[in-house]
Amino acid sequence: MPAFRQVGEKQLPNPVLCMAWSPKRDLIALANTTGELLLHRLASFQRVWSLPPSEYTGKEITALAWRPDGKILAFSLGDTKQVVLCGVEKAEILHVFPMQNSVTCMHWMEVTEESSALSSFYNSEDESKLFLPKLPTLPKSYSTTSKIFSEEKSDEIMNLMGEVRLNVLVLGGDSGFVELYAYGMYKIATLSGVSGTCRSLSLSSDLKSLAVITEVRSADGDPQICYVQLDTRLLSDCLPEVTRMARKFTHISTLLQYLHLSLTCMCEAWEDILMQMDLRLTKFVQEKNTSTQVQDEFLELLLWGQSSPELQALLMNQLTVKGLKKLGQSIESSYSSIQKLVISHLQSGSEALLYHLSEVKGMSLWKQKFEPLGLDSAALEGAITAVGSFSLKANELLQVIDKSTKNFKAFFRWLYVAMLRMCEEHVPPELNKMTQKDIAFVADFLSEHFSENEELFDRKGKYFNVERVGQYLKDEDEDLVSPPNTKGNQWLKFLQESAHLKESPLLFPSFPQKSLHFVKRMMESVIEQCLQKPAEVIGKSVKQAVFLPLYTVPESSESTPRLFELPSLWNDKKAKMHHVVFCMPEISPGKLYVLRKGTDPNRHILNSVVSIDLRHHLDTAGEAAARPNYIYSCLDARFYDDEMLTVVLRGDYEREESGWRVLAQLPLASALSCETEFKWEPNLRLDQQSGAIPCLELVLGNQWRELENMKAQFVAVNGIRKVACVLSANLRHIRVFEMDVEDEDDEGAESQNASADQDGLDATMASEGQGEEPKEEGGERVGGGGDAFRKTEEQLESEEAL
Missing domain, CATH: 2.40.10.480 (Thrombin, subunit H)
Known part of the structure; x- marks a missing residue:
């Protein structure tokens, strides 16, 4: 069998x-x-x-x-x-x-090291839930809503963070590009000094080192495969602090995304129909023959009930009674939606952001613990101020919406009655009653909003800005066309006259001339600087501990998919060793090499390089050797677990082209217990000193299987689930295997x-x-x-x- x-x-x-x-x-x-x-x-x-x-x-x-x-x-x-x-x-x-660079490889690991400081931190992590209400979900009707915030029952941020224990996504790419992301979300380190293109990565579970396989152009032009070990001791030494900071910053970056999506929903709620009044009034100005101002014509209609033929044509032909009613309903509905989003989403998101930033600022003041990680209390104070300014601007928008809603309701009610009279239609009695106060209110609205603005025509192609809310939602750097009128504001007057309060750091600046989008972008850039600083500081602390050139690759193999190619990396958590498995087809095609390096660069652990001879006799356990005339070479190898290697072998009969393929399990116990440390010649690649590498021959027993009718080339394995997936050379033919079938009955409860x-x-x-x-x-x-x-x-x- x-x-x-x-x-x-x-x-x-x-x-x-x-x-x-x-x-x-x-x-x-x-x-x-x-x-x-x-x-x-x-x-x-x-x-x-x-x-x-x-x-x-x-x-x-x-x-x-x-x-x-x-x-x-x-x-x-x-x-x-x-x-x-x-x-x-x-x-x-x-x-x-x-990303700034293309990513060529990635590795996602979980920290397994425990400490008393960490466990006490885990117990206190969810304190924010006691003080902050759950963020309202974003409306599902808007096209840009992210999946993170649309699930009503999911806890958005915790869903992304997963378990409390720190996990790190490591990304590698061209030109020595390596970045580390805590919880896959927040960048905690940008590394420099890695040469070449990253082919494979493995961060040790104790966070003490990062193993990288890179491809570097050698002096003679051939790609050269190298093993690099980077010392990430700062992450290991400050694990509780890194975990706490990473979780806080992941909350902050998720809240920034929440505010961005809330603002996008507000922009979608604000309809272009609101601009129709402005555009029609501009067209009216350009077409009319009289020299009178638009506001004068409307005031004449208000006071005497009479209008010029041009104004009558504008109202009856372009606007129409039905169109005016529809416009009024659209404005009211749109303003109401924006108002709800500001109150429930922008304000609650800003409060949560202030809470988390204040906590991070408190952490930064504990300089002994957090200063080495790059937390800057002055920069965080600036971020808190920027969030405060954003909250003020959101509150200003609420006041503008409130005032505009009242103004438009009164204006449309009066204009609706005036147009019904022009048509000589019946005016409902409830609309006909208009007090002197109402008339004064509409007159103020007309004189304030219906004045022509030549400068506005140059910028926007219209003379008017009757609608005041849309300018806050424009993603542009220009100042507000019609900033709010602050004349008579007692608080602002008090601030201007007070020498001490004018520049007080306790008061958030309000930026009266700027839009909500502008203040949001400013806030994002300030917070982004706070988020990036630790990544730069931690990245600079990472130093190269080991650089070992392994072998050169001929250019002809460039067509092979890079992701499947050897070498492959494995992080042995128990033994605290990085393992690298690779082949050197140009030097010794029938051998597989295993390199071992301790995960702690500062502690001397016996490192070794051994080769495993695969050339003959797959089965030497009592049965006749299978196809004894075949010479075997390794096509792919992956670590199945800490002591087992899964390989795809090719057997060539006297070097014939077709070959047959074998899936096998190689027990590595003897290779990993090798007591002789390999003396590496510092100026030579490994393939130039391969003769000095100790060589082992392994007995496979029945741990192999012929892959019939398949040109197998690559393999992916999972030792925990005891499965392997073999892929053919044309990348389209797949076979899946259960590897430890005979142990099935004895596995028990586990x-x-x-x-x-x-x-x-x-x-x-x-x-x-x-x-x-x-x-x-x-x-x-x-x-x-x-x-x-x-x-x-x-x-x-x-x-x-x-």
Whole structure:
């Protein structure tokens, strides 16, 4: 009986560029050449959902990473230089952020180190919930609403942060570009000094070092693969402080996004119909022959009930009684929607922002703890002031809306009656009563709003600005066309006359000439500087501890998908070691190399480089050797767990071209317990001193399986779920295997607990109607079978029945 059980096989319509198993569930994410992201389940390789490329994101996926809890997928886009966080359960885009460089690789890890300071911090983390009300959800009717804030029952920020324990998304790209994002959201470090293009990354779980595989152009022009270890000791030493700061700044950056989306909803609520009055009045001015002012003509109508033929034509032909009524209803509805958004969203978001920034400012005053991380109390004070100014401007907008609503109601009521009289129609008695106070109110409105402004015509193509709210929502740098009239404001008068209060830091500046958008942009830039400073300070503290050039790659292999290529990195949490597995096909094609480096650059741990000879005899455990004349070389290798390597081997019979393919498990216990430390010649690459590397021959036993009718090339594995996925050289043919089948009956309660998450997700997806998989061309399941597989089918049926 062959080792490993095949449970699924698929011919995919589009080549696969990235694949990654979920760390918690039997799910694998695939990205193909069309920019589509696919999620498949282990059982018969059934599709759960697909996320097509979007015009808002991009089409060229370059890297994939799962959040350690398996609830969120991160992927990078090469064409738009963005990173996207996607919810796994419903294929929703939760968050998108831009990058300066293209991302070529990513790694998402969770900190496992515990300390008493951290545990006390975890207990106090949710204090903000005691003081701040939950943010109101954004209206679903608006097109720009983000998924983060539209789910009524979800806690937006906590949904993105996941567990309280710190997790870090590491991104690498061209020109030595490396950035670290806490919770996948907030940038905590921008690293410099890494040479070449990043091919693979692994941040140690104790945060002491970051291992990077880079591709550097050597002096002779060939790409040179190098191993770099960066000392990230500051993150490790200040773990409780970094965690606290990162969570606070993630709250702040999410609140900024919330305010931005709230303002976008307000802009959508403000309709262009409100500008029609201005545009029609401008047209009236340009066409009329008389020299009288527009406000004079309206005042004449107000006082004497008479109008010029031009004004009558404007009112009866362009505006019409029906059009005036509709315009009045639109203005009232629009103003009401904006008013609600300001009160419930902008003000509550600003209060929450002030609360979190004040807490961060308090942290920054504890200089012994937080100054090394780059928290600047003066900059944070400036950020708090900027948020205060934004709140003031939002309050000013509320006053303008309130005044404009009253003005327009009175004006439209009077004009409606005047136009009914022109038409000689019946005027309802409730509208006919107009007091002297009402007439004075309309007269003031006409004299204030209906004066022509030549300067306004040059800027906007109109003479009038009757509607005062829209100017606050324009995303432009120009000053307000009609700033609020502050004449007679006792508070402003008191401030101007007080020498001490005029420049007081306790008072927020109000920027009376600026729009709400302008003040919001100013606030965002000030807060952004506060958010970026720690990333720069922490980034500068990271130093290169190790630089080891491994080998050169011939240019001919440039066509291979970079994401699948060796070397691959593995972070052994127990032994606190970085492992690198690689091949040197030009020097020794039949050997696999394993490099070990301690995660703590400041502590001497025995480092080693060993080679594993794969050239002959796959099976030496009592049975006849399989195809003894074949010479084996390694195509791909991934760490299955701390002591096992999953490899795809190619067996060539006297160097014939076709070869046969084998999936095998290599036990690394003897390689990892190698006691001899390799003496590295500092001025030479590893491939130039490969003769001195200790070589081991491993006995495979029955831990291998021939891959019939498949030109296998790459493999993705998950040792926790005991699964492997093999991909062919043409990137379209996939086979899925369960690796430890014989241990199935002995797994006991642990295995049942491990599958609980999966069952929960399956039930959710089935109830969402996502269990059915669209049929794909050439898709056919081969092999597999057995009781466990049938059980999975029965589970699926029962879930779909739900």
